[in-house]
Amino acid sequence: MKFRDEYRDPTAARHLAAAIAGTVTKPWTLMEVCGGQTHAIVRFGIDELLPKMVTLVHGPGCPVCVTPLEYIDKAIEIAGHSEVILCSYGDMLRVPGSSGDLLSAKALGGDIRIVYSPLDALVIARAQPSREVVFFAVGFETTAPANAMAAYHAKREGITNFSMLVSHVLVPPAMRSILASPDNRIHGFLAAGHVCTIMGYEEYEPIAVQYRVPIVVTGFEPLDILEGIYLCVLQLEAGRAIVENQYSRSVRRDGNRQAKAVMREVFRVIPRRWRGIGDIAESGLGLAEAYADFDAERRFGPVRTAVDEQGVCISGNVLRGRSKPTDCPAFGTRCTPEQPLGVTMVSSEGTCAAYYRYRSANAGSGN
């Protein structure tokens, strides 16, 4: 596939790895923000190509992982109404709530449907006007314009049997939260290329200045990630801390103006609780007042904050880059993708799932 395969060339990857090794003189810890990047790093063994002085830690960028427990519970509750068709991205179905997941709710008779696009949920709503269609709208900035467009269309067409349970999260406030933590050990960031495709990277510039961290907007293929690491390390070695754009074939400084306009129309910025991490101010999106009629929480009652999760699972520390999956006593034994104890093992983009699939001794064949 053009614009993918050429960025997986092993010879070029070795050149970049050699350039990184030839640049580094001090130990540096970099965080890749996005779960898609984490997956590529573990799958292609990019971390194993790097000199020992460069450590990659994996960030919170898995929206399925950070969707609060209480939203899963609410989705299950809504799906229990006989008139409801609950539509969700497939990744959400196996995420555990406080008792059970959406897949088991489906097995118990809930009409829960996996959609590829939020517009598919609208198609169902148009076709079945006697049913209440609820779309479980999760994701980062990459997905927000698509989900916003579903509400935008519903309002424009006057579709009254459609609503959204919205649990959107925003990346820059989470990066600030990690950097502001007293035990922060991150020297530089690889910013998420598709989030920045939508938002641009102006909002990262004050973060680079305030916390003196290089931030390199980075793509998802092995050469992208290696070049992102190289640019980040070059800055660190030179004592610089600016925002650079490695993923320039996709990302422009001001992002996608049309997408941002529809997001601003449909959503507003709100505080958000991140599963495993906690409350982060101004880190989420909820529906704007003009779209309140499409808010599933207005139709089915508000989400109630759940108690904190207890147990052996260390996914909160994994999501913040403080622990590796292999630090967990349950990893690969009591906790596997088939029987997950925590969200980072459930989601296909979760860090624990990536380590299990590509690194654990009893992993499957992978690819």
Add this chain to the structure above:
Amino acid sequence: MCLAIPGRILSVSGDDPITRIGRVDFGGIVKEINLAYVPEATPGNHVLVHVGFAITVIDELEAASVFEYLREIGELTEGAEVK
């Protein structure tokens, strides 16, 4: 979840900017994709697609920049090895 797949636009239909649809070829699999967020896109362009929406037109000049950069780096590392 933020995965976006590159594909090539074969044709475009629709006049309303927010419902404009492209037939997009992903290495042999053709799907209908919403083009509301890439008003500049025309047949022949490559776009990145996420949950049914094209989110950017791939800049082909910029796409080559990694490889130009690599050529420079390749020379640098080879030079270093000679020393």
